[in-house]
Amino acid sequence: MSTEPLLLAVPSKGRLQENAFAFFAQAGLPLVQPRGARDYRGVVAGLNGAAEVLFLSASEIAKELSAGNVHLGVTGEDLIRETVPEADKRVLLLAPLGFGPATVVVAVPQAWIDVRTMADLDDVATAFRSRQGRPLRVATKYITLTRTFFARHGLGDYRIVESLGATEGAPASGTADVIVDITTTGSTLAANALKILDDGVILKSQANLVASLRAPWGDTAREAARAILARLGAAARARAVQEVKAMPEGDxxxxxxxxxxxxxxxxxxxxxxxxxxxxxxxKDMIFPLADWLMSQGAQTVQTTNLDDVFEKKNPLHEALLAALPNA
Ligand SMILES: Nc1ncnc2c1ncn2[C@@H]1O[C@H](COP(=O)(O)OP(=O)(O)OP(=O)(O)O)[C@@H](O)[C@H]1O
Ligand SMILES: O=P(O)(O)OC[C@H]1O[C@H](OP(=O)(O)OP(=O)(O)O)[C@H](O)[C@@H]1O
Ligand SMILES: [Mg+2]
Incomplete structure (x- = not known):
């Protein structure tokens, strides 16, 4: 029987860090760094040492989940889809977490007024080849996502220019013609006079709780996962519903x-x-439901926000068990 603790990887910096901490704390699972904020190891409080926390960057978390070096992690779906080969065999996206929204898009100069779709971009690529004798250049750090998406649209004659930052500047500076990058508010694209192609949305990403299917899932790790997923599931269910109380008439x-x-x-x-x-x-049904209850004779309909709704049937834990080998 394996007593190795569960390893949970949480973003240590960047956009996802603050929300990830808040998310676990809200579910009654505070992450503690015994030796202070610069310590890159911690524990999930209240689990008697059965779950250790590693603080890593969002992109490292995707790699460690893929390699099976951690059991659970919080990272962006974009990073999972980009970095994990055959993702469905290696990881399980357990739940979107409602923060870290980012859309991976194909964007072209606004000045290309006749270019609105991927098919138009294919025509541009053909024109670059025949008139300038070179392929269309695409600046991105999302190489795998770009290749797959372009192939799906039958666009083959292009070259990727790997970008490690300030990707949106590439067309203006002349190092590439178009870009694939993430956008959230759209202000960086606008500031660089770029526009998203009508059918150029590659992926709508957000932070996810992800399980590694390659990690060594021993008994202690499995039991810690069950306890963590029970609490996360209870908090998630409580966020999704309200309690409604009424005395309608009839059966x-x-x-x-x-x-x-x-x-x-x-x-x-x-x-x-x-x-x-x-x-x-x-939550989106509360008003129509209250209206209907009153039409059924209820004089008063009371609703309550809930802190936790623990349920014996936990969809998160069931999804994990179903995906793990010989569970
Ligand atoms: N506006 C945004 N810009 C960049 N990343 C964002 C944005 N909004 C959400 N995210 C998400 O945050 C994750 C990246 O976070 P971050 O840049 O902190 O990690 P990282 O790339 O691993 O860190 P670093 O680049 O500093 O090594 C991605 O999943 C990304 O989709
Ligand atoms: O649509 P917006 O709200 O403008 O956000 C998108 C921009 O934010 C991120 O850049 P970041 O500031 O993290 O810089 P970097 O990726 O170059 O490090 C991302 O790479 C985009 O450039
Ligand atoms: Mg970054």
Whole structure:
């Protein structure tokens, strides 16, 4: 029986760091750095040493998950898709985390007014070859994503100019003709007079909780993952729903069935004959559900934000178990 602790990799700096810390703390899993903020190892508090934390950069986390050197990690989906070969065999994206949004796009100079689509860009590539005797040049650090996307659009005659920063400046400085890079607010593209092709969205990325399928998943690591995923799952479920309480008139069982069908609301404690009817409903359904409950005779409909909703059936843990070898 393996007692090696679970290794969790969390961004140590950059855009994802602050949100990642807050995310674990909010789920009742504070990450502590016993020797201070410059310490690159820590622990997940409350798990008796069963889970250690490694603080790495977002791109290193993608590599370590791929290699199986950590069990769980937080990093951007863009970095996973770019750096992990045959990603589906090596990692499992357990859950998007709602922060670190970034879209990987193909962008061209705004001055190319007739170029709006990947098909137009293919024509440009053909023109570069025949008139200038050279291929279209694409500046990017997303080499794999670019190759796959261009191939999917039948665009083959181009050259990648590897860029390690300030990619958006490449067309103006003449080192490339077009770019593939991430954008969030769009202000960097606009400042460099670039526009996104209509069909030029390669990937909509955000930070994800990712499991490595190649890591040595011993008993201690599995048990730590179960405990972590139970807490994360409870916090996620609590964010997704509100509790709704009301005393409608009529057959509660039939009303609960209709609430599920029409409003995706569940009755987690079943229906009590004396009432009230207690439901967990998705946040975007609260108003229509309340309206409907009042149309069914409820005088008052009360909703509550929840801190945690622990459920015996934990979709995160089940997804992990299903993906791990001989689980
Ligand atoms: N506006 C943005 N610019 C850069 N990255 C962003 C942005 N918004 C979200 N992200 C995401 O943050 C992750 C990259 O974070 P960061 O740049 O801190 O990591 P890194 O590339 O590993 O670090 P570094 O480049 O300093 O070594 C990516 O997944 C990216 O999609
Ligand atoms: O759409 P926006 O909101 O303008 O954000 C996108 C820009 O932000 C990032 O650059 P960053 O500032 O991290 O510099 P670097 O990648 O060159 O290090 C990214 O590489 C884009 O250039
Ligand atoms: Mg960066």
């Amino acid at each position: 509660f069982a039939a009303l609960a069935a209709e609430a599920l069908r029409e409003f995706r609301a569940v009755a987690p404690y079943g229906v009590q004959s004396g009432g009230p009817l207690v439901l967990h409903a998705p």
